[in-house]
Amino acid sequence: MALTDADVQKQIKHMMAFIEQEASEKVEEIDAKAEEEFNIEKGRLVQTQRVKIMEYYEKKEKQIEQHKKIQMSNLTNQARLKVLKVRDDLITDLLSEARQRLAETAKDPERYAKLLEGLLLQGFFQLLEPKVTVRCRKQDVETVQAAVNNTIPVYKEAVKSTVAVRIDQDRFLPSDICGGVEVYNDNGKIKVSNTLESRLELIAQQMMPEIRVSLFGANPNRKFTD
Structure with missing residues (x-):
């Protein structure tokens, strides 16, 4: 029995609907896969940058701590030198006073x-x-x-x-x-x-x-x- 034009058009529409359905499902599958890969790559990039940022600030923190220690050491040494200078000046003044008293002794x-x-x-x-x-x-x-x-x-x-x-x-x-x-x-x-x-x-x-x-x-x- 030969197919009529109406039957042919009906079969064509049915095949087109099937193809469109498969295409739609494939597109959704591709979108889902792309979204998953995007999220994975985004997470990897974010983690990588987070590690780099943490390493950068850890390095900066160590540099600042080292700089602070050097400054504290310098300030401590400067203070120690000032104390020693004051002490030496005091001893010098003491010996100078003793010398003056000796000079007075010679006058007796x-x-x-x-x-x-x-x-x-x-x-x-x-x-x-x-x-x-x-x-x-x-x-x-x-x-x-x-x-x-x-x-x-x-x-x-x-x-x-x-x-x-x-x-x-x-x-x-x-x-x-x-x-x-x-x-x-x-x-x-x-x-x-x-x-x-x-x-x-x-x-x-x-x-x-x-x-x-x-x-x-x-x-x-x-x-x-x-």
Whole structure:
């Protein structure tokens, strides 16, 4: 039985509807797949960028922390240097005041004469030479000569030997020092410096740890005291 035109048109419409349905379903499938892949790729990109941002800020945070530590270290060192400078200035002022007091001591004739005797006797004992030369300030020559005369018997009694003492009249100690003497052996190669300045310097070196503790307290970071 032959198909009529109406039957043919009906079959064509049916086939077209079927094709359209399949095409629509395929499009939906493709859209769904594309959306899924898009979301996956978007998530991957977002995660990648999030990691990069976190790494960037972690690096910046470490740099800032390191910079802060360096600044704190610099500030601490600067503060420590300032403290040390103030302490050194204070000790310098203390020694300067001690020097001024020594100069006042030399202005007291009786006290200065006794001091010279002790300085001379110490020089004689250190050298233990039969002949010595004494150098002093020009203004002290008479006082030193009297001190020598008083000291020789004491030295002779102590060591059972005498000493010939010559006061150098050609070269004097600077007049601006506080006082005291220098004692030399006969050939001048060995010297005992017993000026008031040299004695002050020696005592200051020996007592500096005690001076620092008295002024600033004990150093908690110092392990040894000798």
